[in-house]
Amino acid sequence: MGTPEFAVPALKELLKEKLNIIYVYTQPPKKSNRGLKIEKTPVHLEAEKNNLKVHHPISLKNEEEYDFFKKINPDLAIVVAYGQIIPENFLNLSKKGFINIHASLLPYWRGAAPIQRSIMNGDKFTGISIMKIEKGLDSGPVMLSEKIEINNQLNYGLLSNQLSILGSKLIIKAIDLIDKNKAKFLEQDHSKATHAKKITSEDEEINWNNNAIKIVQQINALNPTPGAWFKFKNERIKIWKAEVIDQKGKIGTTLNDNLLIACKDFAIQVLEIQRPGKKIQKVKEFLLGYKIPKASELF
Structure with missing residues (x-):
């Protein structure tokens, strides 16, 4: 489940590992800035290139989508910058849960714009957290994390590229641990949480x-x-x-x-x-x- 360019490396790594991807969820196609044509998301295009089934609901918050996901019956759901909040009643439909690639060192910078906010804040480090999705915004327990340095030459685009590649490597490691029943999840220290609100x-x-x-x-x-x-x-x-x-x-x-x-x-x-x-x-x-x-x- 993913939408922007940030999520594409993770999809590519899943394909490289020859994992059985039964469906790819992404945001619906939308009009381009000039409104001349309908554009599919980067994840949608990558999925089609590899002959994967694609589903792009406007919202997950209805009975029809609940039933659709239940019928898919996945072992594990991987989420990377999907752009929709996963409804709470979906969380038990995936046998081993929903695992999210989040672009910060949780509990810092929960929310929509963690990369931008870390740069704006002058943070010296950021990173990737592989976490379990639970009720609440990016508040679930963390399985894996890895940090990288932010230097003065890094802008949002460059740092986003670095983090997306790091995330794609960590998710493969996470899936292997889950498959071997060796995954350990640590609760976040909620008292240290900061919120990365959407850029306005x-x-x-x-x-x-x-x-x-x-x-x-x-x-x-x-x-x-x-x-x-x-x-x-x-x-x-x-x-x-x-x-x-x-x-x-x-x-x-x-x-x-x-x-x-x-x-x-x-x-x-x-x-x-x-x-x-x-x-x-x-x-x-x-x-x-x-x-x-x-x-x-x-x-």
């Missing part, structure tokens, strides 16, 4: 009153989607890459003609940038065709 439009707007490192972390967390932006001449201009520079000035203004921007403590040097409807550009190329001169206020 408020998270996207850059607040120059924040420290420079915080703004760089925001930019990294929202790359490649949806992007962090500031306003200039009533346009939302997105910054895709930046670095901290040890300079100070009036907050929210440019300190030179090359998009060095003052923040609360230091400044950030913009490296990659994009105007609405235009391509992403290196800052030097961007400024050849669009001037943001020294002392411009970016509000």
